[in-house]
Amino acid sequence: MHNDEPILSGRKRVRRVAIVLSTGSYQREAPTTVLRLAEKLLERGIEVNVWAFEEAVTLTNQDQIEHNEPPSLRPVLGDSHAPVGRFIDQLLRAGLHGAKMDWVTCILCAQERGVEKHQMGGAIVGTLGDLWKFVGGADQVIAIPAYR
Amino acid sequence: MAHRILVIFEKPIMLSFEPSDPHLFATALGVADTPLEISLLLRDSAVTYAVSAQAPSARILGQEIAPSGTTPARLVTFMLEHGAVVRVVREDLEERGIPPSLLVTGVRVVGRSETADIFAENDGVILW
Numbered sequence: 001m002h003n004d005e006p007i008l009s010g011r012k013r014v015r016r017v018a019i020v021l022s023t024g025s026y027q028r029e030a031p032t033t034v035l036r037l038a039e040k041l042l043e044r045g046i047e048v049n050v051w052a053f054e055e056a057v058t059l060t061n062q063d064q065i066e067h068n069e070p071p072s073l074r075p076v077l078g079d080s081h082a083p084v085g086r087f088i089d090q091l092l093r094a095g096l097h098g099a100k101m102d103w104v105t106c107i108l109c110a111q112e113r114g115v116e117k118h119q120m121g122g123a124i125v126g127t128l129g130d131l132w133k134f135v136g137g138a139d140q141v142i143a144i145p146a147y148r
Numbered sequence: 149m150a151h152r153i154l155v156i157f158e159k160p161i162m163l164s165f166e167p168s169d170p171h172l173f174a175t176a177l178g179v180a181d182t183p184l185e186i187s188l189l190l191r192d193s194a195v196t197y198a199v200s201a202q203a204p205s206a207r208i209l210g211q212e213i214a215p216s217g218t219t220p221a222r223l224v225t226f227m228l229e230h231g232a233v234v235r236v237v238r239e240d241l242e243e244r245g246i247p248p249s250l251l252v253t254g255v256r257v258v259g260r261s262e263t264a265d266i267f268a269e270n271d272g273v274i275l276w
Contacts, residue, residue: 025165032163035208069167072180076226077167078216084165087208094209 018138024055053106060123150271157194171276
């Protein structure tokens with residue numbers, strides 16, 4: 001990257017962040033953390049590029065359903081809950097009128113899991129080359145390993 | 149046939165876009181809806197599931213990801229109300245600085261040395 005960015009308190013201003021995420025949801029907190037972080041970055045006008053690979057490619061499966069909870073557990077679980085994909089979709093839309101967020105799913109990982117043709121609108125099926133372009137173009141890179 | 153089942157939790161899962169740890173509510177379903185005699189043993193970091201004053205919350209674009217407000221402690225309470233025995237390992241509480249007074253009422257505190265006998269009392273063991 002060109003080093004002519006404004007300096008803030010001795011540190012380079014961050015304009016673009018790459019996030020590498022490799023965990024799916026429902027048994028992990030990492031996607032929640034990434035989405036919360038992405039929201040705050042977008043609010044501050046920072047461009048966010050998410051590279052989703054391994055289990056993370058299922059986060060943008062368009063066929064996620066807001067299912068009903070088992071009847072006997074509804075008093076404690078509630079009637080239903082929104083799937084993670086809904087929040088990703090809303091963050092992608094939020095980026096339409098401010099700092100943008102790109103969400104790229106690894107084509108190899110998506111094919112392995114049968115979700116390549118089921119990606120939601122806004123998610124881009126990409127290659128490992130996109131990963132390294134995101135990394136190379138970022139002021140900051142945040143990578144969350146698969147075991148988190 | 150297995151009738152007495154011990155379910156062990158070791159690592160908590162929070163804020164995962166499920167209302168709570170899916171293993172926890174799968175266990176709650178077994179407690180409430182089956183004739184099996186299911187008990188829980190919370191050890192390692194999962195002892196936090198029995199802490200009563202939990203308030204997990206995560207908002208994205210102003211929306212709570214788990215709007216039902218379900219906590220592990222609510223599920224523990226639900227299982228106690230449905231007859232399950234819930235135990236936590238004392239040493240794991242102590243290592244984390246959690247006094248028994250913070251636990252959901254009805255949860256039993258057992259020593260680590262007692263756990264082998266608890267295993268032996270059951271026909272089957274599930275470790276999540």
